[in-house]
Amino acid sequence: xxxxxxxxxxxxxxxxxxxxxxxxxxxxxxxxxxxxxxxxxxxxxxxxxxxxxxxxxxxxxxxxxxxxxxxxxxxxxxxxxxxxxxxxxxxxxxxxxxxxxxxxxxxxxxxxxxxxxxxxxxxxxxxxxxxxxxxxxxxxxxxxxxxxxxxxxxxxxxxxxxxxxxxxxxxxxxxxxxxxxxxxxxxxxxxxxxxxxxxxxxxxxxxxxxxxxxxxxxxxxxxxxxxxxxxxxxxxxxxxxxxxxxxxxxxxxxxxxxxxxxxxxxxxxxxxxxxxxxxxxxxxxxxxxxxxxxxxxxxxxxxxxxxxxxxxxxxxxxxxxxxxxxxxxxxxxxxxxxxxxxxxxxxxxxxxxxxxxxxxxx
Numbered sequence: 225x226x227x228x229x230x231x232x233x234x235x236x237x238x239x240x241x242x243x244x245x246x247x248x249x250x251x252x253x254x255x256x257x258x259x260x261x262x263x264x265x266x267x268x269x270x271x272x273x274x275x276x277x278x279x280x281x282x283x284x285x286x287x288x289x290x291x292x293x294x295x296x297x298x299x300x301x302x303x304x305x306x307x308x309x310x311x312x313x314x315x316x317x318x319x320x321x322x323x324x325x326x327x328x329x330x331x332x333x334x335x336x337x338x339x340x341x342x343x344x345x346x347x348x349x350x351x352x353x354x355x356x357x358x359x360x361x362x363x364x365x366x367x368x369x370x371x372x373x374x375x376x377x378x379x380x381x382x383x384x385x386x387x388x389x390x391x392x393x394x395x396x397x398x399x400x401x402x403x404x405x406x407x408x409x410x411x412x413x414x415x416x417x418x419x420x421x422x423x424x425x426x427x428x429x430x431x432x433x434x435x436x437x438x439x440x441x442x443x444x445x446x447x448x449x450x451x452x453x454x455x456x457x458x459x460x461x462x463x464x465x466x467x468x469x470x471x472x473x474x475x476x477x478x479x480x481x482x483x484x485x486x487x488x489x490x491x492x493x494x495x496x497x498x499x500x501x502x503x504x505x506x507x508x509x510x511x512x513x514x515x516x517x518x519x520x521x522x523x524x525x526x527x528x529x530x531x532x533x534x535x536x537x538x539x540x541x542x543x544x545x546x547x548x549x550x551x552x553x554x555x556x557x558x559x560x561x562x563x564x565x566x567x568x569x570x571x572x573x574x575x576x577x578x579x580x581x582x583x584x585x586x
Contacts, residue, residue, distance in 0.1 A: 256326050259317065260333045263289075266313045267334070273302035278341035279410050282334060285310070286417035289319050319421070328353070328391050331418050335382055338414070347450035348381060348411060351495070354529060356388025358560060359446055359493050359539065362523070363389065364396060365576050366491055366541075366585070367443070372399045376442035378433035378482050379450050380404030383415030383426065389446065390424050402426040403442065405433045434458075434477055437485060445482040445492040449475040464512045475500075476509050479542070483516055489546030489586075491520075498524055498538045517544045520585060521556030528562060543585070552583040 263285065271281030288295050293314030295307045302310065322330070335350040367373060373393075377386050386402050393400055404426055406412050412430045419426045429439070434454065453471035460466050465476040475496065482492055500506055501522065513519055521541035530536045541556065543549055556579050561568035 251323070251325055251329070255322065256329045256333075259319070259322060259326070259330045262313055262317050263330060263334055264337055266310055269306050269309055269313075270302055273306045277410070279338050279414055282338055283410075283413045283417045286414075286421050288314060289317065290417070290420045293317070324391060324422070327422050328387065331387070331422060332384065335384055338382075347452065348408065350382045350384040351388070351448040352529070353384070353388050354563070355448070355495065355525065355537075356385050357392050357563070358523075358525070359385070359495075360389040360392035361573065362493055362539065362541070362576075363393065363444060363446075363491075364398075365573065365580065370443075371397065372401075373443045374401045374403070374440060374487075375444045375446060376403040376405075376439060376482070376485065377446050378405045378437075378478055378485075379447050380406045380415055380428065381408070381411045381448075383418060383428075385446060385448055386426065387418065387422055387424055391422075403429075403439050405429045405431060405437065405439070407432045434463075434474075434481055437481075439485055441485055441487045441490070442482075443487055443490050445486055445490070445494075447478060447482065447492075448495040449478055451475050451497060464515075465509055467508075473505070476505075476512075479509065479540075480512060483513075483542070483544055486544045488544055489549050490544050492540075492542040492544075494540040494542065495537050496540050498536045499534065500540075501538070513542055517542050518549060518551040519555055520552050521558070523556070524559045526560055526562050548586055550584065552579075552585055554579070554583065556583075 266285040266288070267278060267281035269281070270284045271278050274280060274284070284296065288310065293311065295302070295310050295314075297307060319327070332350075332353050338344065339349045363373070375386060375389065380386060383404055386404060390400055390402060402425065404415060406415075407430065409430055412428055415426070416428055419428075429437070431437070452474055454474040454477055455471065458466040458472045458477060460468065463472070463477050463480050465480045466472040479492065479494055486492060510519060520543050523539040523541070525537050525539070527533065527536055556576065558572065558576065561572055563569050
């Protein structure tokens with residue numbers, strides 16, 4: 225299969241690396257390449273005709289593919305010549321002949337292309353599949369025996385993190401309900417299009433995640449958090465993680481908001497820069513979390529996934545308090561190995577399972 229490494233919030237746009245490795249059985253690499261090429265060509269044709277962004281082209285061509293190759297024309301665009309070219313491209317595609325894993329790889333490659341073509345700001349770039357697979361493994365370990373789960377992402381963006389987790393967990397016979405919220409209309413449109421292409425049902429809401437939300441409580445919150453300051457004033461009566469003066473950290477506020485919409489005993493898996501835990505300001509975040517929940521673990525991601533040590537990330541694992549929950553006496557602190565190191569990876573999983581049992585985390 226392809227292992228696609230995209231250094232989110234750290235990748236210069238001329239550094240996109242695609243590695244071929246042994247992977248899922250039955251994955252046809254040539255087929256993935258062929259369909260990605262066709263998807264890319266059709267998106268570029270639409271982009272040029274509409275004089276828009278590559279993401280707009282991707283959304284349009286994705287909707288055409290979902291509509292069985294019928295080209296959507298509005299106000300005479302795309303023009304007749306482009307419609308003819310697109311029709312021929314769609315006729316050469318049989319999207320439904322792809323396996324779910326192959327579809328996911330095509331989508332991942334298209335997202336990388338979109339990040340490069342549209343020069344997406346760091347907070348908008350898609351979460352790499354390798355990270356999503358690792359988060360899925362964490363969810364599997366913390367929710368062993370539970371088959372039905374509601375996952376929510378309050379910074380869903382293109383949806384790639386949720387889609388990767390879904391693809392990984394459904395193969396393990398998990399029944400998942402997905403909800404995504406974001407305030408960027410183009411990213412939400414892309415997430416909606418890709419959910420249709422992948423056959424992954426998701427409820428998407430276009431709104432500011434720090435306002436009141438109409439969503440059902442989640443078993444699990446997963447977020448690759450946007451790092452920076454929230455541009456609007458926030459008072460401490462609304463958010464305990466807000467700063468007394470100046471703008472507050474959006475990533476702190478989003479963690480607090482996500483816990484508000486989490487079921488008692490539920491878990492949050494948050495992707496944060498590793499440097500976050502070394503900053504003085506983190507004390508306010510940890511103080512809040514300990515009031516309403518438990519800091520259960522921090523998993524440091526492999527350095528090889530990032531451009532440099534400054535851009536390295538970790539998974540912050542938080543559990544919301546419930547009648548049956550308890551703080552681990554020994555917080556899980558671990559370094560995730562590369563999945564290609566099978567022996568180290570299996571030991572890593574076994575050690576976490578042993579820690580969870582020993583600490584009585586449920």
